[in-house]
Amino acid sequence: MIEAKGITKFYGTFQALNDVSFRVERGEVLGFLGPNGAGKSTTMKVLTTYISASEGTAVVDGFDVHAQPQEVRKRLGYLPETPPLYGEMTVEEYLKFAGRARGLGGAELKKRVDKVVSDTALTPKFKNLVNELSKGYRQRVGIAQALIHDPPALILDEPTSGLDPNQIIGIRKLITDLRDAGKALIFSTHILQEAASVAGRLVIVNNGRKVADGRPDELAARVSDNLSIKLMVRGRSDMLVPSLSDLDHVTSVSAVAAPEGYSRYEVSVRGGNKAVHDACENIAQAVIASGLKLAELSPQTMTLEDVFLRLLNDGKKTAAPEVRAAAPEEDPSLKATSAGTRMVHHHDEHHDHFDDKPPTETAISAGPISEALPEDDGEKP
Amino acid sequence: MLAIYRRELQAFFGTLVGFGITGAFVVVMMLLSLMLDPLGGGGDWFKRGELSMRTFFGVFPWVAAVVLPAVAMRLWAEDRRQATFEMLMTLPIPTWKVALGKYGAALTFLLFMLAATCVYPIMLAQWGKPDWGPVVGGYVACFVLGAGFIAVGMFVSGLTDNQALAFFVALLMCLGIVGVGELRGLLGDLARTNPDAALTHLVTIPVFMLGLLAAAVGRDRILGAAVSVLAVVVNGGVYLMAQPDPKQLAEKAKVSGETVIAALGQISVLEHFKEIGRGVLTTNSLIFFASYVVLFVTLNVMSLESRRYS
Incomplete structure (x- = not known):
């Protein structure tokens, strides 16, 4: 339905996009993900014919964005980053204008206006001036305007930015409903959970390049090396480390500081989240077989943030190897954080959770999230 | 197109701004045309004791050059x-x-503004027996001139997202368009003593203005400024360096003077405005104003389309 073919875009001498390709079919939601300034909006502007690509092209429902822009525009609904609203109109007037501009009229227009108003839950504000609406409602009016002509393809640029958790859930529901109605959707976000929660597929861009494209679990599997399991046992046994090292998926075992009477180990595992769970079972069995008491066994599976940061860093490495030193896991300030005492670290975790509410607001940037990375950083062998 | 037209009309009439502009326009027009006597003929309206709209139409180009940029400034800049x-x-x-949808809405608003001055012709009808030919002709002239100004304003509005900047640039351009015809006297005089400079001015002044426009709202500001500076340098250079041979001066001055006057006469808005105002609707005048409209609406569309490739 929507296909980007090697889009490259220069603004003057600045290269905003470098050979970005992907496709979205009907009934599919593509989450377009990347840090701020990665080229998400630029890609969407090319897809919607707002700007023209320097190289490459895009095809919507068989029509080329450069050769047949009018045909493309008829088939697209577009919500720009800021909702395109006229404040001095009422919601009703505005949606009627949007419909008329799309060639609707008469009974058809009225029917469509009623439909999008009920779909986006705008009924209570139907007669209000757009200027009087709260941000959540404004965003919904923007979405309603993109839906007014019942387009087969929808492009939504950060549809949930600035909304409260309830409103976000509403928009997500709307997106999945539209997907189930057989539309092709692309939405951009810099919030990872959001993309993962509704998108069947993720495209991650960074510095104008596509760094990953696939289902969320596929992407997680692609980068899931060096996961770890924390293990604490009561007592001491010299036989434990060798027997753990022989287990499947386990790459290394190292002893770390532990309270008196206990031993604590960190077990590194390769092969993804599934391997971690398998290894946990085997470790538990090995501990019990060695006659020790199992006090703690916690798998550090990979979160989406970890996947995302890995992919971004991989992308950076291929694009510019010299920036590798700036990768978050090697940031010296982070080492300091995770090298702190257990107590302090617990406090940190608590603090992170507090900051994270609502969880969907966790922005993707190298700073805050890397602090929530599993603690494999400072304690690597 | 109709949807855009309707929305823009609503923007003009849906808020108080449209009525505010119209009110201010009517008050200023009435005051100026009653108090002033730009056409000469002895004092203000009261002293003249003459019922006519000559003063009204005389001041319209200048008032319109100020008011209509304010009407047009929001057309694109707001979006x-x-x-x-x-x-x-x-x-x-x-x-x-x-x-065209936006432009049409602005023209409709211009019609509304002109209609709001109807109190003046009503006054005429009440107290005298006016010759309606010049009145109707004058209104037609006001409309076509205003249509040109709005086209200029819409073009400038499409170049920037700053309404105030759009207003001032369009104001300068409209005043320039009205004023350029008045350069005839100045350049005609200059042609007598320095014919080369007069001819050069004919080219360098528009180039200077275009450069200034580009420097104010264009993408390549430095280039625009450089063009302006270059125009001034060439202008000044020719003015100072040109030492016409006294023998040839008379002949050269004649050629130069005629060229200057003919060229400026062609682009002089006021000449054409007065011609239509006299009730003489020549194709020449209509094409003159139509070409202003076509030129600036086309430039407007081109400048907006070119943004897709920037």
Whole structure:
């Protein structure tokens, strides 16, 4: 339905996009993900014919964005980053204008206006001036305007930015409903959970390049090396480390500081989240077989943030190897954080959770999230 | 196109701004045409004791050059400031149709503004037996001149997202358009003593103005400024260096003077405005104003379309 073919875009001498390709079919939601300034909006502007690509092209429902822009525009609904609203109109007037501009009229227009108003839950504000609406409602009016002509393809640029958790859930529901109605959707976000929660597929861009494209679990599997399991046992046994090292998926075992009477180990595992769970079972069995008491066994599976940061860093490495030193896991300030005492670290975790509410607001940037990375950083062998 | 037209009309009439502009326009027009006597003929309206709209139509070009940029300034600049511009440019409507929709709404507003001055002709009808030919002709002239100014204003409005900047640039351009015809006297005098400089001025002044426009709202500001400076340098250079041979001066001055006067006469808005105002609707005058409109609406569409490739 929507296909980007090697889009490259220069603004003057600045290269905003470098050979970005992907496709979205009907009934599919593509989450377009990347840090701020990665080229998400630029890609969407090319897809919607707002700007023209320097190289490459895009095809919507068989029509080329450069050769047949009018045909493309008829088939697209577009919500720009800021909702395109006229404040001095009422919601009703505005949606009627949007419909008329799309060639609707008469009974058809009225029917469509009623439909999008009920779909986006705008009924209570139907007669209000757009200027009087709260941000959540404004965003919904923007979405309603993109839906007014019942387009087969929808492009939504950060549809949930600035909304409260309830409103976000509403928009997500709307997106999945539209997907189930057989539309092709692309939405951009810099919030990872959001993309993962509704998108069947993720495209991650960074510095104008596509760094990953696939289902969320596929992407997680692609980068899931060096996961770890924390293990604490009561007592001491010299036989434990060798027997753990022989287990499947386990790459290394190292002893770390532990309270008196206990031993604590960190077990590194390769092969993804599934391997971690398998290894946990085997470790538990090995501990019990060695006659020790199992006090703690916690798998550090990979979160989406970890996947995302890995992919971004991989992308950076291929694009510019010299920036590798700036990768978050090697940031010296982070080492300091995770090298702190257990107590302090617990406090940190608590603090992170507090900051994270609502969880969907966790922005993707190298700073805050890397602090929530599993603690494999400072304690690597 | 109709949808855009309707929305823009609503923007003019849906808020108090439209009525505010109209009110101010009517008050200023009435005051000026009653108090002033730009055409000469002995004092203000009261002293003259003459019932005519000559003064009204005489001051209109200058008032319109100030008021109409304010009408046109928001046409695109407001959309450019908001995301509605993005919406307009991704509607399945060609940009020229969107532009015509906006332009049509502004022209309708201009008609409304002119209609609001109807108190003046009503006054005439009440107290005298006016010759309606010049009155109707004058209103037609006001409309076509205003249509040209709005086209200029809409073009400038499409270049920036700053309404105040759009207003001032359009104001300068409109005043320039009215004023350029008045350069005839100055350049005609100059042609007598320095014919080369007069001819050069004919070229360098528009180039200077265009450079200034580019420097104010264009993408390549430095280039625009450089062009302006270059025009001034060439202008000054020719003015100072040109030492016409006294023998040839008379002949040269004649050629130069005629060229200057003919060229400026052609582009002089006021000449054509007065011609239509006298009730003489010549194709020449109509084509003159129509070409202003076509030129600036086309430039407007081109400048907006070119943004897709920037």
